[in-house]
Amino acid sequence: MRTQPLPWRVSYWTASLGVTKETVALVTEEQRREGGGVGDQSGGRTGATMSRIRPLDMSRKQYQQLADTLCKLTKRFNRHEVQCLMKVFSTLVATFPEQRIAVGLDRNKFRNVLHTTFGLTDDMITDRVFRVFDRDNDSFVNMREWIEGLSIILRGTLDEKIKFCFEVFDLNGDGFISREEMFHMLKSSLIKQPTEEDPDEGVKDLVEIALKKMDYDHDNKVSYADFEKAVKVDNLLLEAFGSCLPDSKSALAFEEQAFKKNKDD
Amino acid sequence: MASGLHGNRTPPRAFIPRSSCVQRLAERGLFRLQLPITMGVALTRAAQWTAAGIGVGKLEFTPLNISLLNSIIKFVEYVSSKHPQEAALVFREPLEWKSNLEISGFGADYQISKRTVVSKETVDGNPLLILDDSTSIIKVSTFSQLAKLLEIAQKEKLKETQACLEANRDPIAKILGPSFATVEGEDKSMLRLLEKVKKGDEEPEAEAQMKLFLLLQQLDMQLLNTSLQKISQEVRLNPQAIKNDVQLLQSFSGEGDLTVLRSINYTSEYEFSNGCRAPPWRQVYGDICYLIINTHDTETLYVTCNTAGVYLNGGPIKDSEDIIYDRNGDIYKDLITFLKEKSPTFAENLTLVQQNFVLQKKSTPTRKTQKAEVPTNEELDQTEKFSEYQDKNKFERKKPPPKPKTRDIKKEETSFVHKALESSHRLSIKDEKAQLKVQDTKKIIKEKENVEMAAARKYKCKAAQEKAHLIQRVVSDGSEELSESSTESEEDKQDMNRQQESGTDLPSEYWQIQKVVKYLKGGNQTATVIALCSMRDFNLTNETCQLAIRDVGGLEVLINLLDTEETKCKVGSLRILKEISKNPQIRRSLAELGGLQIMVKILDSSNKDLKCLAAETIANIAKFRRARQTVRLHGGIQRLVGLLDCVPTSAHLTAEQEKDIEVARCGALALWSCSKSKKNKDAIRKAGGIPLLACLLKSPYENMLIPVVGTLQECASEPSYRLAIRTENMVKNLVRNLSSESEELQMHCARAIFKCAEDEETRNLVRTHFGLGPLVKLVSKSDNKQLLAAATGAVWKCAISMENVERFKHLKVAETLISLLIGQPEEVLINVVGALGQLARDPVIRGAIRRSSGIGPLVNLLTGTNNALLVNVTKAVGECAVDPENMSIIESLDGVRLLWSLLKKPNPDIQASAAWALCPCIENAKEAGEMVRSFVGGLELIVNLLKSDDIEVLASVCAALAKIAMDEENLAVITDHGVVQMLSSLTYTRDDMLRQNLADAVACCCKWGNNRVAFGETGAVAPLVHYLKSKSPRVHRATAQALYQLSFDPNNCITMHENGVVKLLLNLMDSTDEALQEAAAGCIANIRRLALANEKARYK
DSSP states (O other): OOOOOOHHHHHHHHHHHOOOHHHHHHHHHHHHHHHHHHHHHGGGOTTOOGGGSOGGGSOHHHHHHHHHHHHHHHOSSOHHHHHHHHHHHHHHHHTSGGGTTSSSEEHHHHHHHHHHHHOOOOHHHHHHHHHHHOTTOSSEEOHHHHHHHHHHHHHOOHHHHHHHHHHHHOTTOSSEEEHHHHHHHHTTSBOOOTTOSSTTHHHHHHHHHHHHHHOTTOSSEEEHHHHHHHHHHOGGGGGTTSOOSOOHHHHHHHHIIIIIHHHHO | OHHHHHTTOSSOOOOOOOOHHHHHHHHTTOOSOOOSOOSSHIIIIISOBOOOOSSSOOBOOOHHHHHHHHHHHHHHHHHHHHOHHHHTOOOSSOEEEEOOOOGGGOOTTEEEOSSEEEESOEETTEESEEEETTTTEEEEOOHHHHHHHHHHHGGGHHHHHHHHHHHOSOHHHHHHOGGGSOOSSOOOHHHHHHHHHHHGGGOTTHHHHHHHHHHHHHHHHHHHHHHHHHHHHSOOOOHHHHHHHHHHHHHTBSSSTTSSBSEEEESOOOOOTTSOOSOHHHHTTTEEEEEEEEOSSSOOEEEEEETTEEEEEEEEOTTSSOEEEEEOSOOBSSHHHHHHHHOHHHHHHHHHHHHHHHHHHHTHHHHHHHHHHHHHHHHHHHHHHHHHHHHHHOSSOOOOOOOOHHHHHHHHHHHHHHHHHHHHHHHHHHHHHHHHHHHTTTOOOOHHHHHHHHHHHHHHGGGGHHHHHHHHHHHHHHHHHHOSOHHHHHHHHHHHHHHHHHTTSOOHHHHHHHHHHHHHHTBOHHHHHHHHHHHHTSOTTSHHHHHHHHHTTHHHHHHHHHTSSOHHHHHHHHHHHHHHTTSHHHHHHHHHTTHHHHHHHHTTOSOHHHHHHHHHHHHHHTTSHHHHHHHHHTTHHHHHHHHTOSOOOOSSOOHHHHHHHHHHHHHHHHHHHHTTSHHHHHHHHHTTHHHHHHHHTTOOOHHHHHHHHHHHHHHTTSHHHHHHHHHTTHHHHHHHHHTOSOHHHHHHHHHHHHHHTTSHHHHHHHHHTTOHHHHHHHHTOOSOHHHHHHHHHHHHHHTTSHHHHHHHHHHTHHHHHHHTTSSOOHHHHHHHHHHHHHHTTSHHHHHHHHHTTOHHHHHHHTTOOOHHHHHHHHHHHHHHTTSHHHHHHHHHTTHHHHHHHHTTSSOHHHHHHHHHHHHHHHHHSTTHHHHHHHSTTHHHHHHHGGGOSOHHHHHHHHHHHHHHTTSHHHHHHHHHTTHHHHHHHHTTOOOHHHHHHHHHHHHHHTTSTTHHHHHHHTTOHHHHHHHTTSSOHHHHHHHHHHHHHHTTSHHHHHHHHHTTHHHHHHHHTTSSOHHHHHHHHHHHHHHHHHHHHHHHHHHO
16 A cells, blocks of 8 residues: 655645746846846946956956866866856856846846756745855855855765855854744744644744754854754754755756756857 | 315214324324224224225225224124123114125025015114115114124125224214214213213113213223324334435435436425425325335336325326325335335345445444534634635734634543554544545545544544454454465554553653654655654654654654655655664554555665665565565565675775665665565566675675675575575685674574585585585584574584585584583574484494483483474484494483384374384394383384385384394284285385385295295285386395295295296396395295296106
8 A cells, every 4th residue: 555645745845836937937027127227237347357257258268267267266177067167157147138247146046046957945045045155245146156156066075065054054144053043944844733822833843853953062053063063963954944955866957957068069 | 174074974073082192193193184983082093094085084904904993893793792782782873884795695684685685683673784785785783783794794894894984984973872973072972871871761771872882982992002002113204204314315326226216306395394395285194295216127106205104196197296195005114115115126225235334334433423523624624714814814913813722632632542542443544534535525634634633533432442443353354364474464463452552651752753743744845854853863763762653643754755756855764764664563554554665666766875775674674474575566676686786896995886885785685584485585586686696795794795695595495596506606605704703694604504505516515615614613602592503504414415524523523513412492402413413424423422422412302392303313313323332322221212102203204213213223232122022012003104104104114124023023023913914005105215125124024924925915026026127226135135035935936927027137136236136046046946846746
């Protein structure tokens, strides 16, 4: 005898995907309009630092140089792969013609990429991933940040991933994942039960469970050391508060697509 | 209605008073029709008159009416015989009715003319009985005449009475005068009569009248009572009952073959407030409704449902909506009975439906609780809707609608009984779910609620726990017939029951686990992963926790998680399942929930961690037969064998390769578990598992080798595997691992050798790979009994080869083995003694056994009870007895007597083994003959063993008899016991071993008295001659010797010669075997001598 998938699970998870294809289309449409405006404003920023150079406007030499630099920087991708990823980036930026002058992927576009390519659906988490990618906090993911970020989420070591995830989960960036942050991230992880007196009771409880599991120094918050230790003990806790890394399947699909397609030309 | 009938009565009638009980009955709609005529109250009220409104009312032919009529007839006869005075009283008005009687029937008391019959008895010139033949109207004026009439009527009695009563609705009024007519209201007739009596002389008959009246009243009361009794027995119908019936039948109606009816419909859709559908003016007659019923096998039935019962009516009036209300057939007590009578198909299908119903009814508790469940369910839905509504309106609002307290309490209570009831109710709940589905398919119930409801149901079922147990038993009985491994499942069920009983006190972990499982159920991936991780923090090796997970429904969720796409969830879930599946009960539950199928599927996954975990979990679950079967049937074996494919030996392994090896290890673990079933062994072989296992056997890793060797060892019970182990060169690796660090690995290797060494080549391979030394080393490790058993077993089997014995001699294994003869468990002893038995074939070792005083312990073991051990011990003792020095020790220990008594064991293996062992004993014992004779009844016992069916027993006994027959006295005794006859009857055997020993025995037995002649007479000679055609030289020798002995009798010589013995013997004479040559030559010489003597006699 074989159990059918429980209906709650299917319905819940599809619901938690939140954004469907239609909405994605809508969002992109919106962005296109917004982006146009932004493009007009930032039209004069063309001559920024190298890492900010508009990819399509770069000379071939500059482009090669950038590839070399990035290749040395990340070490995880070979030159060809870096070039491929650069191309992907360019394409992504160029998807929106009005934005050609923009310095990189803005928040919405980046989140779109995460959503469609890597299947990361939680808005809050993708927002945080954007923040972590965007090291210089200029609200754009530029070429370099793109390659560096990808090197971690695609080919990072466990340690790198731990660091990455911790940064994602540390919402306010104070070096600790506090109870409140956990609560915030887990808020929507349980089905609300109409019979429960306090709908957040379950979430609170879940936070306590997580804290018990990870707070080794008993200071009621999870430090980086705590997090690292917990993940080393149990790898499943790497994405304890929401999936922020692409799963192996979509990662593989992305790499295949990015590297193979570009090999041809 | 009543008035209508009134109009037709000639004498004006008044209404009779209603006695209160009758009134009550009438009000309940009990009486069909109330006609204001009577032979007192009873007739009016109780007798069932037809509804025919016009003309003379008719008495219906119902049982009640018949019994009333009978009473009346009796009364009439009684009055005329016992009360002649009253009977002679002339009626005020004669009773007048249309008779069916023939004039001819009237006897001498009547004056019969052409037209009329007039009674001779007259009063004032008026005859008391007049029958007008033309109109056939009869008039009767006295009870005596009535009685006479009834006498004449004989069989028509009943009809006449009926006709009389029908025509005279108020007979009393006629009999006693209109003043006595039954009157509605106060009955003053009695008083009036009394007054009359008081007045005295004026009316002389008054007294008689009075008496008659009293009698009539008595009758009335009597009638009323009987009818009341009858009526009260009848179940009366009411609108609700009819409605239920119709509803029920409608639900089972339709066009299908299995429905009870085609259709059943009311004539009118309108339902009055009292539940009736009949028009009000028919309701007064008790009609409830009218039905049109289409059955499968009759024409359309038009049915009236009346309070009195169900009957056919006249059907619809053409071109009108009305129907003919008159009854058209018998009355049935309810609709079902009615339809059963009318339609055979209905009856048939109804029983089918009822059977189903009975099946459902068996789960009575569930049905009940289900009814109770409905409001809860609705309540839940409502609250849900309510909260949805609120959410829509106020997004910010966080407070949910107030929770109904009762539910909370209930939930807690449910959890208490949850555990206790869990397994026993699982079945009934399943039923219930199915029912729910049928009954409200439209309702989609979320799983969450479902589980909660199930829990609530369980709680409610508590009262019916006993019953549920019963059901469980019933169901389990049924399922056992289906499942092959009944004993296994039975045991486990018992376990479960025990668990239930003890599980009254729940530990705190239970609640915590329940909470975690709740999050598992109602969370997204993130929450699920956290919950899974936290679940691992419980002590999952603890049975309480394991069962708690099961009891709170965790297994279902964990298995369900395996079906999702989420790798993390699968990993987390499998990690837990891997741990808890070490519990036998959990195993069963997991298998029942279909976990194995999903896990087998996961084996295809690209994620190696997942594969490992799944394989390990399968390894844990597949410890019982059905699970192993499930794995096989779902293609698990091929997949598991597929996991074995890796590169096990290379100096530098990449991380990936290491993982591959881990996968292979887990696969081997799972195969090890699965390999306990024979079909799985075949499946592994067919899936190409053997070369892969052979490859993995080269692995240097212990944790890899243990499952691999374990699997091989398990499979080595199959000849194909033994062959493969030899040919794939696995013996070498097995031998190598005998020197491993791990005792478990050593044990499995030794066990594999034990099983494989049945094969001679394998035994030699073990020796050539220097495996005997390590084996002997293992034998000296006496603390690990399992290892010891395996190692001694391997020694035993290896010692079957003499070359190995030679090697063992140098390794001095016998001494070690002898030290193991004392204080070891039977499984070790069997192997030790078996090994000694094989080793003792070597004379040096025999001596060694004696010197290390091994004979004493061996002989002591002859008193044991274990069959396998006894077989080995007798063999060992027999081998030792070959040495005369050993024999003297055995004799002094009374070993021969012990051996001999083992012949009494029913087991043929022991019998044979003991008889074989006796041969050297008798041969080597001093004064063997005397010794044998000293066993009282011993010779008879051994001769009787020749009646055995077992070839081995027969052969061994023949051998022993040959030894016994060496002593002449003993030979005489066995001859007396009929040994010759018995041996002769065995001569037709085709088994060479038996032939050899049989021929030996015959040769030895010939030496006494006229046994030679007896053998010839019992027909032993001819078959013996044919033994010479056998291929075995041993048979030839023994047979030649027997024939030589037999040839001293001339008749035998003739028989032999006829069977062509000379040519056969001549062929054998060029054998190198001197004994054979001598015997053959002697035999031929005897035959020749006879021929010569014959010729001499002829030519003299």
